[in-house]
Amino acid sequence: MTSIEVGARASDKRGFDKFAWFAIIAVVATYVRAIWFTPPEALQGFAQKIMYVHVPAAWVAFLAFGMTALAGAFWFFIRDPRVDRFAESSAEVGVIFTTVVLISGPIWAKPIWGTWWVWDARLTLTLFLWFLYVGYLVLRSAVHDREIRARYSAILGLLGALLIPFIHLSVYMFRTQHPMPVIANPAGFQMPPVMVRTFFLAFISFTILYVAFVRARYALATERDALDDAAMAGH
Amino acid sequence: MRTIARSPGTLSAAWVIARKDLAIEFRTRSAFLSALVLSLLSLVIFFFAWDPTAVGPLDLAPGVLWVTFTFSGLLGMHRSFGVEARDGAMDALLVSPVPREAIFIGKGLANLVFVLGVQVIALPAIALFYNLPVTRSFVALAGVMVLAAIGLACIGTLFAGMTANTRMAELLLPVLALPFFVPIVIPAAQSTADLLAGRPVSESFGYLRILLAFDLVFVFACTVAFPFTLED
Numbered sequence: 001m002t003s004i005e006v007g008a009r010a011s012d013k014r015g016f017d018k019f020a021w022f023a024i025i026a027v028v029a030t031y032v033r034a035i036w037f038t039p040p041e042a043l044q045g046f047a048q049k050i051m052y053v054h055v056p057a058a059w060v061a062f063l064a065f066g067m068t069a070l071a072g073a074f075w076f077f078i079r080d081p082r083v084d085r086f087a088e089s090s091a092e093v094g095v096i097f098t099t100v101v102l103i104s105g106p107i108w109a110k111p112i113w114g115t116w117w118v119w120d121a122r123l124t125l126t127l128f129l130w131f132l133y134v135g136y137l138v139l140r141s142a143v144h145d146r147e148i149r150a151r152y153s154a155i156l157g158l159l160g161a162l163l164i165p166f167i168h169l170s171v172y173m174f175r176t177q178h179p180m181p182v183i184a185n186p187a188g189f190q191m192p193p194v195m196v197r198t199f200f201l202a203f204i205s206f207t208i209l210y211v212a213f214v215r216a217r218y219a220l221a222t223e224r225d226a227l228d229d230a231a232m233a234g235h
Numbered sequence: 236m237r238t239i240a241r242s243p244g245t246l247s248a249a250w251v252i253a254r255k256d257l258a259i260e261f262r263t264r265s266a267f268l269s270a271l272v273l274s275l276l277s278l279v280i281f282f283f284a285w286d287p288t289a290v291g292p293l294d295l296a297p298g299v300l301w302v303t304f305t306f307s308g309l310l311g312m313h314r315s316f317g318v319e320a321r322d323g324a325m326d327a328l329l330v331s332p333v334p335r336e337a338i339f340i341g342k343g344l345a346n347l348v349f350v351l352g353v354q355v356i357a358l359p360a361i362a363l364f365y366n367l368p369v370t371r372s373f374v375a376l377a378g379v380m381v382l383a384a385i386g387l388a389c390i391g392t393l394f395a396g397m398t399a400n401t402r403m404a405e406l407l408l409p410v411l412a413l414p415f416f417v418p419i420v421i422p423a424a425q426s427t428a429d430l431l432a433g434r435p436v437s438e439s440f441g442y443l444r445i446l447l448a449f450d451l452v453f454v455f456a457c458t459v460a461f462p463f464t465l466e467d
Contacts, residue, residue, distance in 0.1 A: 076463075132414045139411060142401040148466065152397050155460045156411070159393075162456055166418035166449055173425065173441065 023212035026205035030198070038198040047111045052198060054104040056206035057097045058126070064094030064210060065133060065160070072157030075150060081225065084150035087157060088140060089217035091133050093210060098130045124171040125164070132160050146225070245340070248333035252341025257348055259318055266314040267352060270307040274357040277303045278364055292365035297427040300361055301420045304354060305387065305413070311349035312391030313408050315342050316399035325399075329465060339392060339461035343454075346395075347388040354380050367431055375436045376427065382446040383423040386453060390415045393457040397464045415453075422446050 034052040041048035071087035105123065106116040117123065136156050143149040191199075260267055281299040282292075319325040328338060358380070362369040369376060394411045398404040422442035429439050 128414050128417055135407075135410045135414060139397075139401075139407060142398075142403055142407055148400070151463055155397070155463060159415070159453075159456060159460065162452060163415055163418070166445065166452075167414075170418040170421040170445055173421070173445075 017215075020212045020216060023205070023209040026208050030202045030205040033201060034198050038194055039192075041195075044112055047108055050104050050108045052202045054101060054108060055199065056202040057100040057104065059203055060206045060210045061094050061097040061101055061126070061129070063207070064090045064097060064214075065129060068094065068133070068136070069157045069161035072154035072161075075154040079150075081146065081150065084146075084153060085218055085221040085225070086214070087153055088221055089214045091136050091153075091157070092217055093213040095130065095133050095137065096213070097206075097210070098126060098133070101126055102130060119171075121168065121172040125168050128167050129164070132163065136160070146228075245334045245337045248337035249340035249344060252328075252333070252338060253344035253348070256315060256318070256342060256345035260311075260314075260345070260349065266311050267349065270310045270349070270353050271356055273310060274303045274307045274353055275360055277306070278357065278361050282364065293367065293431055294428070296361055296365045296367055297424045297431065299365075300357070300427060301383075301424040303357060304350065304383070305416050305420060306409075307353050307357075308346075308350045308384075308387045308391060309409055309412060311353075312346050312388070312395040312412075313405055315346050315349075315392060316395045317404075320399065335462035335465055336458050338465075339396070339458055342396070343388050343392040343457075346392050347384055350384040350388055351381070354384065368433070369431070371433055372430045372436055375439060376430050379423055379426050379430070379439070379443065379446065382443065382450055383419050385450045386419040386446065387416060389450070389454050389457050390419075393461055393464070396461060418445060418449055 030052065034049060038049075038052075040046050067090045068087045071083050071090065075083045075087065105126075109118070110116050136153065139156060140149055140153055143152055278299060281295070281302075285295055316325070319328060329335075358369060361367060390412055391408075394408055394415075395404075398407040398411065401407055422445045426439035426442040429442075430436070
């Protein structure tokens with residue numbers, strides 16, 4: 001039996017499993033609730049519904065990059081290839097969710113702010129986060145040695161985490177136009193409870209979706225490494 | 236100075252490496268001349284990218300200046316590890332009895348001199364072409380340039396070392412380094428604009444503080460990180 005058959009069989013079992021279905025059902029349930037059972041916002045109307053995609057996607061994007069940086073720090077202590085595979089998976093999923101944030105934001109901004117894009121602090125930060133982690137993935141694809149790749153990725157992940165406050169600080173010096181936090185606002189919730197509940201449902205279902213994606217991507221990375229090992233052993 | 240060295244001789248070893256790189260650069264002058272010509276060319280080309288009756292040279296110059304410094308600096312940094320690629324020079328450097336931090340500090344110092352060298356020539360050039368009052372608050376302007384150059388050289392050196400062994404080093408270096416240049420270029424360009432417009436130096440303190448903090452954090456972080464980028 002060749003290694004390719006092993007990989008094919010493994011992917012049948014792993015990756016897209018019951019947990020992935022659970023994540024999909026949770027996300028679908030969130031949107032059924034968000035679209036039909038949550039009242040539209042008084043001033044923004046139906047356009048506000050996109051916030052049920054935008055805000056949880058932003059949460060997952062930051063979570064994913066935070067996990068990548070943490071995995072980088074962790075890798076230096078235990079030097080386990082599994083940690084590196086997790087960092088790789090989390091970064092890739094983070095790029096996807098950041099892309100969703102960057103696409104859904106302008107669609108909302110056009111009718112509400114009257115413009116697709118403004119150079120506001122948080123938009124700019126998210127955009128550079130996207131650039132940073134696309135660079136992370138490009139770097140990974142350019143290094144073939146697994147050990148060196150893991151080391152470079154860990155360094156870039158950690159430096160990226162150091163960079164974020166500086167980008168935020170420097171772009172904050174421009175005027176900021178973004179709506180201020182509505183849920184974690186010290187003045188208390190300013191949203192009706194029905195919307196808050198939908199938002200929390202969205203946060204939870206997106207986090208589950210993140211876990212499902214990372215699991216699938218991690219399984220893929222494991223198989224790729226196993227395939228490489230088998231190819232090496234075959235030579 | 237010795238007290239901050241991680242082990243005896245780190246700084247003197249770094250100085251030797253910096254002098255070696257600068258001597259190579261001084262004798263061949265290939266990267267410096269290309270970086271300089273690139274800077275002067277972009278200063279000239281950018282001038283024609285805007286309608287001078289709509290955007291005044293004073294508004295245009297800070298952005299042009301910092302885009303120019305960033306890209307011409309990258310040219311030199313890419314080369315700083317490129318010169319070690321031939322004849323196993325990097326391996327020789329690694330087996331030599333110097334701390335690995337010293338290699339980073341030495342290469343970083345050489346790159347810093349490179350960036351400052353480009354600035355020293357490009358600044359009078361833009362003052363001439365764009366008719367800028369650079370002598371106004373010149374000391375503060377020089378401070379901004381030096382602080383920004385330290386950050387550029389530090390980040391550029393680390394990533395140049397990392398990408399040197401990859402297949403597409405010349406493409407990968409800007410992709411990795413440019414996001415890290417954002418917190419340097421924004422405060423540097425903004426404070427340059429303020430200073431050229433004749434605003435009081437105290438208005439630039441906020442930006443200068445970001446630059447200083449960036450330098451402190453990343454010079455330390457990159458010096459610690461660099462030894463891990465080398466093969467054992």
